[in-house]
Amino acid sequence: MVRILLRFSEKIVEQPITSQIILELKVPINIITASINSKGGEILAEIPDAALEKTVKAFRRKGVTVSLPKLIEVDTEKCFSCGACVALCPVEAITLAEDFSIVFNKEKCVGSTCSACVDACPARAIKSVKQSNSELTSNLH
Numbered sequence: 001m002v003r004i005l006l007r008f009s010e011k012i013v014e015q016p017i018t019s020q021i022i023l024e025l026k027v028p029i030n031i032i033t034a035s036i037n038s039k040g041g042e043i044l045a046e047i048p049d050a051a052l053e054k055t056v057k058a059f060r061r062k063g064v065t066v067s068l069p070k071l072i073e074v075d076t077e078k079c080f081s082c083g084a085c086v087a088l089c090p091v092e093a094i095t096l097a098e099d100f101s102i103v104f105n106k107e108k109c110v111g112s113t114c115s116a117c118v119d120a121c122p123a124r125a126i127k128s129v130k131q132s133n134s135e136l137t138s139n140l141h
């Protein structure tokens, strides 16, 4: 699966673009987060690798700005369990286990659209990285 970030301007935000594309391309689009109001909107979504190119093109044809957000990686070797990232994470993607080791749930994490933990970590144990299928995504940046 690949994560894509969709940005809708005020001009197009009221159009049912995402549902049109799901129906037209028959692509399962898994919406992870959405923030939409009358001035515009942003959707973080996940789509199958094989559908990436045609889906991105379809959104861009309809005037949507598409980018490929980075993902978060946690180096547990560097972590000293200060808890700063745990307190900041808005979706509980980082938690501390009973033994105070850090547990990272990458499915819950919203990636570089948040990055709160990256800046907060005093040990530089957390970083943003390009999505691993970068070959697939390189010509879509």
Ligand code: SF4
Pocket: 072, 085, 088, 089, 090, 091, 092, 093, 094, 108, 109, 110, 111, 112, 114, 115, 116, 117, 118
């Ligand atoms: S980037 Fe945001 S959502 Fe992801 S683990 Fe860090 S604080 Fe949580």
Ligand code: SF4
Pocket: 074, 078, 079, 080, 081, 082, 083, 084, 085, 086, 102, 120, 121, 122, 123, 124, 125, 126
């Ligand atoms: S902020 Fe860094 S050092 Fe502190 S618990 Fe999180 S990963 Fe570990």
